[in-house]
Amino acid sequence: MKKKKSSRFKEQAIRSFFFTCGILAILALAGIFIILLTMAFPAFKDISLKEFLGSGRWDPTSPEKAEYGILSMIVSTLLVTAGALLFAVPIGLGVASYLSDVAHWRVREVVKPLIEVLAAIPSVVVGFLGIVLFAPFLGRLFHLGNGLNALNGSVLLAIMALPTIISLSEDSLNAVPSFYAEASLALGGSRWQTLVRVKIPAALSGIIASIMLGMGRAIGETMTVLMATGNARSFPHGLLSSVRTMTADIAIEIGGVPYYTTHYYALFGIGLVLFLMTFAVNMVADIILNKYQQRER
């Protein structure tokens, strides 16, 4: 009787411990959101929401007239991210298909962990490669004076998003029940047809989720784009323009801004917009993943 009581107490303690851990993560999220909201709020006493989101001119330290439009930074962020996906999705999907369907299992055992190591490269190192390696190369390729542009950032971000996309896509391709493929092959489908028409559609939600997670990483990445994209504040004309993303702007200016000024609060405003963007992307990824798991059950 006594023994049973103590084990029940232990059970309860462990249960509440894990409950606290779970709650802490949610509290941190809520806390960050509230801080961003309260710190961004005072900015809108001086800046109209229309200027903030609708104007492309950002010049808070201007001696003429301080301007706080972040539209060109939002577009730059989306441009660099879209460019990154343009490279990362086909390559990532190709590598994932190769690993799950073509490669010998010994090859896969070696290659997959190696790809995952790619995710561990610090972003500042990737940015460094961007400055000394890719930028001069792109400059020569497109006959530009310099390669510090959105394309350079996109290529580097693609490299950083690849491990996520490859690893999760390969997992979801592998999770497709083997009788799907067997049925397709038995009906006379080639391996290519089986992969493209059966396995990829069956794993699609997992693949899309992996892309969304890779995209979330690309949107929030700071150091690499700060180093590689040239940081011009003008509205981007294309992938070959020098651009400044929202993350880079916060990183550049937060160190030198006088505290509790409109400029300071406006930086939190950018942070809030960024948070909402990544939150939306992660949310969509989560919903897709959930749907996928339910269907499999």
Next chain:
Amino acid sequence: MNFKKTLWAATLALGLAVGSGPVFAQKKMIQVKGSDTMVNLVQILAEEFMNKNPGSALAIMGGGSGTGITAIINGTCDIATHSREWKQKELDLAWEKGVKPRFFVVAVDGLSIIVHEKNPIEKMTMPQVGSLYKGEIKNWKVVGGPDKAVSLYGRQSNSGTYAFLQEHVLGNKNYSLDVKEMNGNAQIIESVIQDEGGIGYVGVGYLFDQNGKIRKGIKVLNVSKDASSEAFSPLDKQNIDSGKYPISRPLYEATNGKPNAAVAGFLTFETGPEGQEIVAREGFFAISEAHKIQNAKNLK
């Protein structure tokens, strides 16, 4: 309020823990923060000072003049280095927080305008440089160069050099939004070396390689005050001393109130003959008599 108290308690506890540690007990680190233009120079000055005065310790950080000024106002550094004067807003904020800045001039810089070595242009007027950076001139042929698009390189808004050029050369007008904003002087030079249409502005101390020669691949322009005056090179000390080179500027260090003995020791070293010799060796220019008198007054 409660949170603040906890924070104080935590800081105090940490301070005690660090203070009583055997390693940290002897040395009180002097934190120096600010101008990227000055960071290499002050680093070398600090190393020399530490060699001469065992037991002293300095940590030098860049980040930009604005960063240094913000840091000293917030009490997170002992000396702020800055390549521009304080803005009224910053002075107000300092007084509000009880920080009473004192200023010392440690060197003089000739802000240099650089282009790619293949650019045939040799000289420009200050208004021309201003027009380029305001984005009014987009092609080199307007200022007598080749038919090539101008590619602007500059610093970020927390840089003193950015603010100095904006005030003195752009006449307090906005920079073009097309300026590619680099992390520091060195990155501007590296970019201009690769870019045939490039133009950049850097502190004179960054123009030289390890052997004291001008970096390969760049050309330093002679600058005149306006179209009717003669153009001078920033590389000649006489042009700086006489004020003939139109965009030279003092490089400052600021302390909060009267510097304590350790900080004063370093400032005296920097502005004294040994320090000024290093300043000249690193490509900057020695301070004038007027600066010396001002420095001495602020040390007391």
